Amino acid sequence: MTVAATPKKAPAKEVEKDASMVKQKEMMAAHYERLTSASETGAKVCNTFVPGNLNELIMCFDLVNNLPEVNAIQSGLRRQSGAYVLEAEKIGHSEDVCTYVKSDIGMMAKGNIGPNGKRMPDPDILLLSYTGCFTFMKWFELLREQYKCETIMLHTPYMGDGKITPNMTQYLVKQLKEEVIPTLERVSGVKFDIDRLRENLKKSVKAEDDLVKVLQSAKNKPSPIDAYFGGIYYIGPMFGAFRGTDDAIEYYKFLRAEIEERVAKGLGPVTPDGEMGKEKYRLVTEGPPNYTNFRQFWKMFYDEGAVVVASSYTKVGGVYDLGFRHDPDKPLETLAEYCLGVYTNRNLPMRIDMLSNYIKEYEADGLLINSIKSCNSFSAGQLLMMREVEKRTGKPAAFVESDLVDPRYFSAANIKNRLESYLQMIEQKRASARAAA
Ligand code: SF4
Numbered sequence: 001m002t003v004a005a006t007p008k009k010a011p012a013k014e015v016e017k018d019a020s021m022v023k024q025k026e027m028m029a030a031h032y033e034r035l036t037s038a039s040e041t042g043a044k045v046c047n048t049f050v051p052g053n054l055n056e057l058i059m060c061f062d063l064v065n066n067l068p069e070v071n072a073i074q075s076g077l078r079r080q081s082g083a084y085v086l087e088a089e090k091i092g093h094s095e096d097v098c099t100y101v102k103s104d105i106g107m108m109a110k111g112n113i114g115p116n117g118k119r120m121p122d123p124d125i126l127l128l129s130y131t132g133c134f135t136f137m138k139w140f141e142l143l144r145e146q147y148k149c150e151t152i153m154l155h156t157p158y159m160g161d162g163k164i165t166p167n168m169t170q171y172l173v174k175q176l177k178e179e180v181i182p183t184l185e186r187v188s189g190v191k192f193d194i195d196r197l198r199e200n201l202k203k204s205v206k207a208e209d210d211l212v213k214v215l216q217s218a219k220n221k222p223s224p225i226d227a228y229f230g231g232i233y234y235i236g237p238m239f240g241a242f243r244g245t246d247d248a249i250e251y252y253k254f255l256r257a258e259i260e261e262r263v264a265k266g267l268g269p270v271t272p273d274g275e276m277g278k279e280k281y282r283l284v285t286e287g288p289p290n291y292t293n294f295r296q297f298w299k300m301f302y303d304e305g306a307v308v309v310a311s312s313y314t315k316v317g318g319v320y321d322l323g324f325r326h327d328p329d330k331p332l333e334t335l336a337e338y339c340l341g342v343y344t345n346r347n348l349p350m351r352i353d354m355l356s357n358y359i360k361e362y363e364a365d366g367l368l369i370n371s372i373k374s375c376n377s378f379s380a381g382q383l384l385m386m387r388e389v390e391k392r393t394g395k396p397a398a399f400v401e402s403d404l405v406d407p408r409y410f411s412a413a414n415i416k417n418r419l420e421s422y423l424q425m426i427e428q429k430r431a432s433a434r435a436a437a
Helices: 019-036 055-059 068-077 081-091 099-109 135-147 166-188 194-219 229-239 246-265 294-302 331-341 348-361 382-393 412-436
Strands: 044-048 063-066 125-130 150-155 281-286 306-311 366-372 397-402
Touching: 019 063, 019 229, 019 246, 044 166, 055 063, 055 166, 055 194, 063 166, 068 081, 068 099, 081 099, 099 135, 125 135, 125 166, 135 150, 150 166, 166 331, 194 229, 194 246, 194 306, 194 331, 229 246, 229 294, 229 306, 281 348, 294 306, 294 412, 306 348, 348 366, 348 382, 366 382, 366 412, 382 397, 397 412
Parallel strands: 044 063, 044 125, 125 150, 281 306, 281 366, 366 397
Antiparallel strands: none
């Protein structure tokens, strides 16, 4: 029997990265090393979620922050999440469950190996800041069953009326004082020091200021950044384990300088294939991206000269561009206000206002919604939001569908078709506006 020689594959094209992306990757790698070496170093681990994460507080107890959503994203980008999702479904989790949860559960079932190829640590504590998504609670109930560790469920009231009242803030502060801090002290064995929290919060503010400058640089024409696909790299340290650290200050200072240089030179965004080329369309996006085909998804945009100038997704870990900053002078109140204000905790009218304003302020051509099959927190009401934003701005909106980390729900041909038809619609609108002028 003869066996045909496997044809030699052409080497995969290197992804182009700007210096800040390289720096960010190094920070993430160091963080995963901290996590996976926890059993040797004796570090204790706190699992928590991105929206409403209390990193400045967690660090006061020398705990290392582990974010299951970020682990699921890493599994998606590495094309491992598909197998994890199937594993979780085999155990009995329904097809409709958020695929971040199923990726996490499946990863645990298959040995809990992290992105650096080493075993992820068991958590010493689960800290839930319940911010606008009921799934978070169910997710930690499952982890609690698995790890039998202490669990804190910080209840964040939903911003149903579109505002934060003093009662809401005080309700959260009370929980912080009476439940969260005493439990963190007990589990970590470290006494709470409010001055340490203030110091961490001061560091957060510096990094937050620079992140906002980076996000708002997209008001330039051409935009020097892609605020959705590129934006995901930019928010990584802030929304993850670095807010409140010197590393974050340094990263955002560096990133801001890099972007300001691009503005000065009149450059557009860097894509995985290099410089984007001529900016033809400016879009605002709503909803998370797809991670299993992230690069392919992004390419569909930059191949057409479409750049995202603002996105709601890059606000899930804090809406800093609308003015919020952590306030070291009110350390507990500011943590409460942060949890209350994140995007997923905002009601539909607030989300509509935000998207409509982005279209005006960033002089965008329209709104594109990526509706995520398994994320109710984002998807509920998106059709209504789309119609309302169209009505208010007079700009066209469109809808594509995919999933977070389940590769079965990424249909490249469908998404490409819809995106191309949408961009044609923008062209037609431009032509009629010219004719009417
Ligand atoms: S917000 Fe969406 S993606 Fe995040 S946990 Fe909830 S359902 Fe899952």
